[in-house]
Amino acid sequence: MQRPRFIRTLTGRRLDWTLAAVAFVVSMLPVSALLPWTDDLARLLSVPLAPVTHFGLFLREQVRPPQAAFDPSAPETVQLEREVAQYRMLYEQSRLEVERLERSLATMRAVSARVDAPETRLIEASVIASDPSRRTGVLALNAGERHGVRAGAAALVDGDVFAGVIAPNVGSFSSSLIPASKLPSIGARIFPPEGSDPQKPASSYPGAVLKPTGRGTWTAEVATSLDLAPGMVARLADDRYGRAALGSRIGVVVSVEPVEQAPLARRVEIRPVVDLDGLSSVVLAVPAEVPR
């Protein structure tokens, strides 16, 4: 039996050119045309790959175990350091929250609306895959809508380190984490390494809008009369990423340079606290109402 004419036509070089043309057209489709179906297609592919990626991640942890953020010593000390870091974050968080409430008091009708805000739900999610072509690419997590994950939820690592936010297209059983270094801007407050002085108001510490540099760090121009020095800690002071993440550590100041155009301002470069490349799990803070 003879094959249909279009099958006879689509062979050899002609088939290659047709496939290349289709690939080019799809590559150049606008976001609105790709968004509804490509993400589902990628998820479909990730299902058969899941056992292999889990095995690969297990191997990775054996070959290169995740580096601890503290000096390994006695278990009690380790526990204590973890608690100190956690309480310091809670302390800074509450101070920033107080400052924010004071600032917005004039425009808000009732404080009770904020006090009665629903509790944040914490969800632990494992990293099941990372972008193989780059260090700071999107991470795939094994928690989705069925687990309560919502778009915009903040991801925390080591208890108090801000790692990024959940992308809007959340799947039923998986989601994507946009690393903090891929966010266009992050509002932060810069504190001394030992923490803020309880006698001083939180607003006296310099605020900064961190912009990614492309080298895995952030830069910001800070206008303050206070001393800025390497080693200072940048903490999240941005309502867009949820209240639970407020006060969490983002990075450490690695350099301070003067700005010629603005004598009172200085340009700081901030290095992230955590390297997402070796990350195996994150904790997602999912509020009932995620700010967008």
Place this chain on the structure above:
Amino acid sequence: MRWSIYIVAVLLAAALDASFGSVLAIGELRGQFLPAVVVFALLSAPRKIGVRLAMLAGLVADLLAPVVLDSQEVLVVPGPRVLAFALGALAVIQLRSLLYRQNPLAGAAATLAFSLLAAVAFVFLFSMRALFLDGGAPWWPGSGAGEVWRRFLGAVGDAVVALPTLWLLGKTRPLWAFASSTRVSPGLARQGG
């Protein structure tokens, strides 16, 4: 050539790249298994299906590497790596008659050429996309020039990773059922004369 074996090998390599791959990174020099698998198939498979083989692997690579948009959405763009791998495959297909396939360095050199050409096509296509459409570039907030340099280092990494990978794949050659190019012509001895 058995397509089923190729598809399994591509999926395995892509999954290992997405999980175990970061162990092989030294700074920005990061090798991947997938280009080595494609080059292994390209060096032995019939020429007429070479581009299609590479396109399939490119599609898998595209689906596993989403892009972050300005609107903070994650977008999967199937296409740029399909075309990039196709271009890389064309180069390897042209080169393969010059290469001594049993030499592992020849495979690594072919992988380097494949990855370099694929990188150029990839950066070009995404630059076009970023220029004319509303899509973000995967290298944001870095620059396109920085991405070219990073991809060059990645191609070197791919070539290094290809050395053991091609050796391992060589051990599985009977499974792939590549057509043998050795022709046996009947002579007097074979005809019993």
